[in-house]
Amino acid sequence: MTHRPLKLGTRRSPLAMAQAEEARDRLLAAHPGLAVEIVPVTASGDRVTGSLADAGGKALWTKELDAWLLAGTIDFAVHSAKDVETIRPDGIAIAAVLPREDVRDVLVGVASLSDLPPGARIGTSAPRRAALALHQRPDCEVVTFRGNIQTRLAKLAAGEADATLLALAGLNRTGQSTVGTPLDPGTWIPAPGQGCIAIECRADDEATRATLAAIDDAVSNEALHAERRLLAALGGNCHSPVAAVSDRHGDTITLRAALFSPDGQQRVDGSLTFPARDADGPAALAADLLARAAPAIAEHFAGPQGD
Numbered sequence: 627m628t629h630r631p632l633k634l635g636t637r638r639s640p641l642a643m644a645q646a647e648e649a650r651d652r653l654l655a656a657h658p659g660l661a662v663e664i665v666p667v668t669a670s671g672d673r674v675t676g677s678l679a680d681a682g683g684k685a686l687w688t689k690e691l692d693a694w695l696l697a698g699t700i701d702f703a704v705h706s707a708k709d710v711e712t713i714r715p716d717g718i719a720i721a722a723v724l725p726r727e728d729v730r731d732v733l734v735g736v737a738s739l740s741d742l743p744p745g746a747r748i749g750t751s752a753p754r755r756a757a758l759a760l761h762q763r764p765d766c767e768v769v770t771f772r773g774n775i776q777t778r779l780a781k782l783a784a785g786e787a788d789a790t791l792l793a794l795a796g797l798n799r800t801g802q803s804t805v806g807t808p809l810d811p812g813t814w815i816p817a818p819g820q821g822c823i824a825i826e827c828r829a830d831d832e833a834t835r836a837t838l839a840a841i842d843d844a845v846s847n848e849a850l851h852a853e854r855r856l857l858a859a860l861g862g863n864c865h866s867p868v869a870a871v872s873d874r875h876g877d878t879i880t881l882r883a884a885l886f887s888p889d890g891q892q893r894v895d896g897s898l899t900f901p902a903r904d905a906d907g908p909a910a911l912a913a914d915l916l917a918r919a920a921p922a923i924a925e926h927f928a929g930p931q932g933d
């Protein structure tokens with residue numbers, strides 16, 4: 627039996643293309659005879675030169691692919707889960723999550739933040755990374771570093787900063803696993819969803835949902851779900867410095883999270899263990915963190931959003 631090819635929408639960056647190819651290869655292995663066509667798009671987020679948060683936030687990574695999905699131009703879209711907004715447009719659903727890569731951030735440029743000279747420049751545009759770096763090195767200056775992995779490494783090489791921070795997942799997936807020094811995820815907690823690949827389709831497209839279900843990794847999906855529920859319950863936006871990661875033990879998830887003031891001086895940590903797929907655990911952790919957060923932290927979080 628021959629099928630029309632399923633159209634897979636993706637951004638064009640080397641990481642996005644590697645993730646799209648991984649999704650395609652897993653689908654072809656799970657469904658012999660299936661045809662998948664990769665359809666790349668240049669996202670608004672790839673054109674923005676200043677601060678992403680000021681230009682429209684995470685939605686800039688997905689809005690073209692969201693529109694193509696809803697219009698039926700593509701059948702599904704492959705995203706870094708970290709870049710997918712907490713509240714999705716009606717009619718779009720995460721249908722599968724691929725096995726999570728390493729969750730850790732790496733430091734690039736120096737072996738340790740303590741090796742940086744006084745007043746050194748740290749290149750990042752992520753509020754979480756800025757806060758974590760400034761917490762340890764309040765004397766340092768954070769300079770805006772946007773663009774894909776290659777662009778940021780080129781900026782570092784050109785001397786625009788003395789160090790930068792990247793996700794090891796992205797480096798591994800683009801064959802650059804030797805770049806940088808991994809940071810301890812016990813204290814340097816990663817971003818919610820880091821290392822997960824989220825595959826989205828139209829919520830009412832039962833046929834595509836069933837096809838994608840074959841490549842869903844339940845453990846990664848449940849971890850991502852817990853981290854996204856926490857974000858929804860915190861009501862943060864892309865300016866809000868938040869770190870969260872799930873650790874799996876049998877049928878339970880331990881969710882660890884931290885909220886920061888943007889200058890990194892205030893930090894509140896918490897963790898909670900609950901059954902996998904429990905929606906109330908992440909919300910309870912969010913409420914606990916917000917209740918203990920200093921005003922300089924809490925002002926960046928609006929509390930529970932959506933349902």
Ligand SMILES: NCc1[nH]cc(CCC(=O)O)c1CC(=O)O
Pocket residue numbers: 706707708709775791792793794795796819820821822
């Ligand atoms: N915002 C960019 C982005 N989105 C996902 C990744 C890396 C891959 C991942 O975290 O899954 C990156 C680059 C980075 O943070 O180094």
